[in-house]
Each structure stands twice: as structure tokens, then as C-alpha cells.
Amino acid sequence: MNVFIRNTSLLFCILICSNTITNAQIKADKIEPPHWWINMKNDTLHLIIYGSELTNLEVSLDKKDIKILDSREVESSKYLFLDLLIEKDSKAEKFDITLKNKKKKTIIEYELKSRDDSKHQNMGLDQSDLIYLIMPDRFANGDETNDVIKGTNQDYINRDTSLFRHGGDLQGIIDHTDYFNELGITALWLNPAEENDQPLESYHGYAITDFYAIDPRLGNNDLYKSMVDQLHKKEIKIIRDVVFNHFGYEHPLIQNLPDSSWIHHWEGYTRTNFRATLLLDPYASEYEKTEFSDGWFDHHMPDMNYNNKDLQNYMIQNSIWWIEEMDIDAYRIDTYAYPEQDFMKYWAKSVKAEYPGLFMFAETWVHGPAIQAWFAGGNKLNQGETYLDGVTDFQMYYAINNMLNNSYDWTEGVAEIYYVLAQDFLYEKPEQNVTFIDNHDLDRFYGVIDQDLKKFKMGISILMT
The missing domain is CATH 2.60.40.10 (Immunoglobulins)
Incomplete structure (x- = not known):
């Protein structure tokens, strides 16, 4: 009798538990x-x-x-x-x-x-624009109440090291809109402001853990929208920095992959070889090409696989959402050469279909004008149409530094400026490449030229010409 009761109870428990799960x-x-x-x-x-x-x-x-x-x-x-x-x-x-x-x-x-017809009236960039690059965490602390957000993986600030957060935020940028006008700035390029809830090095913004939310230590979506509105009233455009090559490791879509094909897998941790030249090198091995494209940027930055159609749709829609929601004027595309290039073309074409006036320029940290031009828009080289408006002109960056730090020779020193410009025939629209003398990945220009004010003025003069 007792056995029957126990078995019946067990059966009853299984049925109840099963229903509860359902x-x-x-x-x-x-x-x-x-x-x-x-x-x-x-x-x-x-x-x-x-x-x-x-x-x-x-x-x-x-x-x-x-x-x-x-x-x-x-x-x-x-x-x-x-x-x-x-x-x-x-x-x-x-x-x-x-x-x-x-x-x-x-x-x-x-x-x-409903779409707001008043938006997107003056989007885009041209040669008249002067871009000011800001890493939000490092610019100005306008709201000390968001310096530490309990529950985040890095819930502290430490200004004694460059690897930790320093407390800058969107309010700090808003507080300086008059300052930007005084400098003659017409466009702000912000390093990614989306949530980077990583245990380490979350300050830079390039390991995103939520593609639809501003990092709470910088502000929130409403504040970002307010910032853009206030900048536009000051006739300052906004450039959003977009990242496709990798997600932050703490992103929910990485912690629980929808399916295994969302990221590139290796038997052991394999870092990219960083050689974008392999994509166009006729002698490159297939292994090296794969290592470049599929290797991870870092342990905490999984390499995304854009052969996955769901991932393609996710990132294309995210790009469109930010433009429509926040009235973005331009996109700077981080690590452009690393994701599958067929997708990058498809992404740009899809976004341009919605916003023909949006300016897109890609980070192309490569060596050699022909290699850089291979990624640019137009169809002058074998790559075909990329739908980009411009690329970051690293070749001019190298040339300006060479001019100021090396002695004149037939191809060295100031002559390198000439040789770079002489190869502008490689581009459909060379005037749309974005020139610069340093950025967040590089040493400060003033230090590179040994804090020589005369050289500094020369470099700025070349940049502005």
C-alpha cells in the first residue's frame, strides 16, 4: 500500500512539475x-x-x-x-x-x-567641416552622480591609470557646446557611447554589450537625443562611431549565442594578424586571410560572423534605428576591413537606401595609397562599389609625420606629401577622405613632434589646406 502511494505521489509530482515547466x-x-x-x-x-x-x-x-x-x-x-x-x-x-x-x-x-520629417535635413559631411573627436569618458564630467553605477561590471573610477574609467559623460559634452563653436568645430565624432558593461577597459566604448542603450555611466538615450538636438541648434553635426567586427564578451547575444554560427570559432584563442593587405594580396594564403578576417581582436571581443543572415539583419536595423531615432549625420566605421566585405557593402547599400545623404567613412588603418583606395567608394580598383563616401586617410597622416620628423629626400620628408597626393587618381572622390593628425588609437601629435610649436603649426596648416 505504501509503495503504491509513493509511486502515485511520484507520478503526480512528475505531472505537476511538467505542467509547471510548460x-x-x-x-x-x-x-x-x-x-x-x-x-x-x-x-x-x-x-x-x-x-x-x-x-x-x-x-x-x-x-x-x-x-x-x-x-x-x-x-x-x-x-x-x-x-x-x-x-x-x-x-x-x-x-x-x-x-x-x-x-x-x-x-x-x-x-x-511616424517618421519625423523635420529630421535629416542637413545630414552629411563635406570639405568645409572641422571634426572634433571626443572619447566621452575622457572629455568632461558634467554629472558626478553617474560616475559609479552599482551593478555594472566596473563600478568605480580611477584617474590614476588610462585603463579605467575617468568619469566623463554626455552632460559634460552638452556643457561645452559654446566651446565647440568658439573653436570653429562643425562636427563631433564620439567614440561609441553605447553600453560597455565589461569587467576591464570599458572606458573606450568598443566592446559593446547593448547596441540599443547608452552606457548609464555616460547618461541615457534621452540625454543622447537632447545632446544631438542641442548640437544641431549650434550647427554642429554628430558622427556616430559604429562597430561591426566584434561585440563585447558580456553582450547577452554572446553569453547565450542564438546559434553557434554568430561568431567565428577556433580550436584555441586565435588573434587576428591585423594585415588587411591580405584581402587584396594575389599571393596571400587562404589561412592567413582567414586568420585576419576570423581571428579575434582580443579575448573580450568575439569576432562576429556576418555570413549569418540574422546577425546581418540585426546590425543593419540597429544602424538605421540610431539614425532615425537620434538624427545622426554621419557614420565612422571602426575596423572596417575585418568583417566579411560582402556584408559591409550590403550594410552600406542598405543604410544608404534609407538615408542617401548620410556620410559614411571607414577606418582603414593600412599602409600604402593603393591598399587604402581598395576599400574606398567607387569602382576604380578590383574591390567594386563599397558605397562609402570616404575613408580615414592614414596615408596623409603618415606623410605629415614624415614631413615633420624626417629629413628631405627624393621620396622622404615633405616630398612624401606630394607622392601621397599624386596618387589621388586611385579614388573616385579623394576630397572626401577624412584627414587627421592623430586620433584615439595614436600618440598625441604634439608629442610625436617633440612638442615643437613650429612643427605643430606646420602640421595643422597642412591639415587645414
């Missing part, structure tokens, strides 16, 4: 993009729903002018991918996405907004 399956914590707009050129919206046990679900909408094209599960049960078709006559409004299994249902509210 009932708890539908949990949706977050959806990206957080909202979207009607009347976009591309009528397809790709959504990622974050949660747990998102399997065996029926998905429905209570909005008739939107159709579900696809609802698919991936290797991880923490995500559900939805592709929606937004009809031309769709209305801007909130609607419900219902996820249902046999026992339970969960409703997610989503919003389609």
Missing part, C-alpha cells in the same frame, strides 16, 4: 529593435525576442496591416526571431504580439511610430 515557458524579457517606424524604404522588420524557453509557440498580431513572414526558433531557446511585413498603408500605433503555447500566452506591446 506554463513557465513563455517569458519575454526584451525585444529589439525596441520600436520601429512606418514608411521606411525597406518594408520588412526583423525582431529578436529575448526570454527563456521560447519554443513551440504560436505567434499572432492584433494589427491587420502587418503580416508575419516568418517566426523561427534557433539553437538557443532564449530567443525567438520574427520577420514582419509592414504594409504601405500601415498606421503608426501600438499593437500586441501574442506568444501562445497549449497552456499559456504572453502579450508583448510593440510600437510603430
Whole structure:
């Protein structure tokens, strides 16, 4: 008798526990993009729903002018991918996405907004613009209350070392808008301001852990939007720094990969060889090319695989979201040469389809004008159309430093300026390359020229010419 009771109890427990698990399956914590707009050129919206046990679900909408094209599960049960078709006559409004299994249902509210026709009127850059580069954490501390955010992986500041956070923020930038005008600045390029919730070296912004949120130690999305609005009132454009090659290791999509194909895998940690020349070198080995493109930038920066279509859609939509939401004027593309180049062309073409006036320039930290020009827009070399407006002109940077630090020779010293300019025929629009004398990755120009004020003035004069 006792045995029968114990077995029955066990069976009853199994049934109850099974039902409990089934009932708890539908949990949706977050959806990206957080909202979207009607009347976009591309009528397809790709959504990622974050949660747990998102399997065996029926998905429905209570909005008739939107159709579900696809609802698919991936290797991880923490995500559900939805592709929606937004009809031309769709209305801007909130609607419900219902996820249902046999026992339970969960409703997610989503919003389609109207586009603001007053935005994007003066976007783009040209030769008249003077760009000022800011690393937000290192510029000015306008709000000491966000210096330390409890719960972040690096919840302290330490100005005694360059590797830790120093406390700068978006409010500090807002407080200096008059200063930028006094300098004659017409465009601000900010290193990435999105969340970098990494245990170490989170100050620089290039290990992003949330592509839709400003890092709370810098401010928030509303403050970023306010900053852009105030800069625009001062006739200062905003350049957003975008990163495709890698995510921060603490990003949820890395901690719990939707499927294994989102990143490049190696048997052991393999770092990129940093040789972009391999992409166009006719004698390069396939292994070295793969090591360059698929190797990781660092242990905490997983290398993303843009052969994955879901990842492609995620990053393209993220780029469009920031432009539409924040009124961005230009994109600087970090580590441009490293991701799959077919995707980078597709990304640029997709974004340009929505915003033809957006200026895009790519970081091309390479050696040699022909190598640099291979990545530029136009079709003068074998790469084909990249849809870029310009590239960072490292060749002119090298030449200016050579001019000021080396003795004159047939090809050295000031002569290098001539030889760089003489090869502008390699570009479709050489005047759109972005010239500079230093940046956040390089030693300060004044130190490179041994703090010689005369040389400093010469370098600035060449830059401004």
C-alpha cells in the first residue's frame, strides 16, 4: 500500500512539475529593435525576442496591416526571431504580439511610430567641416552622480591609470557646446557611447554589450537625443562611431549565442594578424586571410560572423534605428576591413537606401595609397562599389609625420606629401577622405613632434589646406 502511494505521489509530482515547466515557458524579457517606424524604404522588420524557453509557440498580431513572414526558433531557446511585413498603408500605433503555447500566452506591446520629417535635413559631411573627436569618458564630467553605477561590471573610477574609467559623460559634452563653436568645430565624432558593461577597459566604448542603450555611466538615450538636438541648434553635426567586427564578451547575444554560427570559432584563442593587405594580396594564403578576417581582436571581443543572415539583419536595423531615432549625420566605421566585405557593402547599400545623404567613412588603418583606395567608394580598383563616401586617410597622416620628423629626400620628408597626393587618381572622390593628425588609437601629435610649436603649426596648416 505504501509503495503504491509513493509511486502515485511520484507520478503526480512528475505531472505537476511538467505542467509547471510548460506554463513557465513563455517569458519575454526584451525585444529589439525596441520600436520601429512606418514608411521606411525597406518594408520588412526583423525582431529578436529575448526570454527563456521560447519554443513551440504560436505567434499572432492584433494589427491587420502587418503580416508575419516568418517566426523561427534557433539553437538557443532564449530567443525567438520574427520577420514582419509592414504594409504601405500601415498606421503608426501600438499593437500586441501574442506568444501562445497549449497552456499559456504572453502579450508583448510593440510600437510603430511616424517618421519625423523635420529630421535629416542637413545630414552629411563635406570639405568645409572641422571634426572634433571626443572619447566621452575622457572629455568632461558634467554629472558626478553617474560616475559609479552599482551593478555594472566596473563600478568605480580611477584617474590614476588610462585603463579605467575617468568619469566623463554626455552632460559634460552638452556643457561645452559654446566651446565647440568658439573653436570653429562643425562636427563631433564620439567614440561609441553605447553600453560597455565589461569587467576591464570599458572606458573606450568598443566592446559593446547593448547596441540599443547608452552606457548609464555616460547618461541615457534621452540625454543622447537632447545632446544631438542641442548640437544641431549650434550647427554642429554628430558622427556616430559604429562597430561591426566584434561585440563585447558580456553582450547577452554572446553569453547565450542564438546559434553557434554568430561568431567565428577556433580550436584555441586565435588573434587576428591585423594585415588587411591580405584581402587584396594575389599571393596571400587562404589561412592567413582567414586568420585576419576570423581571428579575434582580443579575448573580450568575439569576432562576429556576418555570413549569418540574422546577425546581418540585426546590425543593419540597429544602424538605421540610431539614425532615425537620434538624427545622426554621419557614420565612422571602426575596423572596417575585418568583417566579411560582402556584408559591409550590403550594410552600406542598405543604410544608404534609407538615408542617401548620410556620410559614411571607414577606418582603414593600412599602409600604402593603393591598399587604402581598395576599400574606398567607387569602382576604380578590383574591390567594386563599397558605397562609402570616404575613408580615414592614414596615408596623409603618415606623410605629415614624415614631413615633420624626417629629413628631405627624393621620396622622404615633405616630398612624401606630394607622392601621397599624386596618387589621388586611385579614388573616385579623394576630397572626401577624412584627414587627421592623430586620433584615439595614436600618440598625441604634439608629442610625436617633440612638442615643437613650429612643427605643430606646420602640421595643422597642412591639415587645414
